[in-house]
Amino acid sequence: MPVKLILRGKEYEVKPGMTLRHSLLKIDVQPEAVLATRKGQMITEDEILKDGETIRLIAVISGGNQ
Amino acid sequence: MKCRKCDQKAVINMRQHKLALCQAHFLEWVPAQVQRFIEKYNMFTHDDRLLVAVSGGKDSLSLWEILWRLGYQADGLYIGLGIDGGIAYSQESKRLTEAFAAERGLYLHVVSVPEEYHETIPEMADRTRRGRGKPCSVCGMTKRHIMNRVGREGGYAALLTGHNLDDEAAALFGNTLNWLGGYLYRQGPVLEANRPGLVRKVKPLCRLYEREMAAYAMLRGIEYIYDECPYAKGSKSIYYKELLNQLEADRPGAKLQFYLSFLQAKENGIFAPQADPDAENLHPCPTCGQPTSAPGECAFCRMILQTA
DSSP, rough: OEEEEEETTEEEEEEETTTTTHHHTTTTTGGGEEEEEEETTTEETTOOTTTOOOOEEEEEEOOOOO | OOOOSSSSSSSSSGGGGGGOOOOHHHHHHHHHHHHHHHHHOOOOOSSSEEEOOOSHHHHHHHHHHHHHTTTTTEEEEEEEOOOOOOOOOOHHHHHHHHHHHHHTTEEEEEEEEEHSSSSSSHHHHHHTTTTOOOOHHHHHHHHHHHHHHHHHTTTTTTEEEOOOOOHHHHHHHHHHHHTTHHHHHOSSSOOOOSTOOOOOOOTTTTSSSSHHHHHHHHHTTOOOSOOOOOOTOHHHHHHHHHHHHHHHHHHHHHHHHHHHHHHHHHHHSSSOOGGGGGGGOOEOOOOTEESSSSSSOOOOOOHHHOOO
16 A cells, blocks of 8 residues: 655655655655654654555745745 | 654654754754844843734744743734735734734734735735735835834834744845845844834844744644745745755755855955945935935835825
8 A cells, every 4th residue: 555645735655665755755845845744743754654654744835025 | 763862752853953852852942942042143131022023824923932931021013914815814824823822912913004005915016016026025025114113113122033044044045146245244143223213133043944943833733824825936935945955955954054154254254334335325214214225215105105
């Protein structure tokens, strides 16, 4: 079962067994630009993503005029 | 990954500091860092009355929460911009800011641009030469004008904004790409009120990464507006942040080093005062009294008075 990553309503699928950091790079998301949660708990980028789980990503970049 | 300070599981790894922390230690670490920078850059003391510009976003609400936690006397200022963008952006950010203030018994000034100037920011941008296609420019100028006015009228010792390190590094990157001497000369953790009519401006979060501030807001349970301002999409500042994050991914600490080296270079005198020629020509605007380098009225008053 693939791992599901959700960012701003968009879903991505990656293979289980990779680290979060590797998975983010696979889907072209900058690890610095997001926080990741598993079952509501924040996780670090070395976490191995498990079969069939869902990881919610929270975008951290905001912008506009200073 | 384990927390550096205890055996608990880490919730965040700050590669630039080689520091992983659990939730409890991270929530202690952030306010301690902010206090450290308040002192390092001589920002203000516990005797000062402070005004925090709050937008309803993660940075400004977290800043206000940290100041409250550290025992500073900080009032808030929310500026209603009249931006809807299909997501009731201004309405929602105001609701969240008011709820935040009410929960902690904090005083919040609310200034509504549509009520005070009879136009929303997008309407102002459509009507004026400055704003056509650039609502962010109109918005930034309007906010600076109102923040300075409320700060001055309220007799506050300083106006605080929630600019984080990513904001500062992106601004520095843009200013350097274009060698904007005046902006580079003025950029820093503290902008002194060195002219009558100007309020002192400080940025207590200038050394904290944007990711850390988002983590702080989330772990502290601060409810903030997650949606981006509809007009910020495709902005240069976001583009610069993305570029800097690419660099950061390969070289942890690159953003911090960029900003700190700049501050050091400034302290060493790399920028001369003449890099900021506008500072010499400041005079009070005849309409609002705020300092301006433009001949006659300031850019804000000219924009308000300008007809279609």
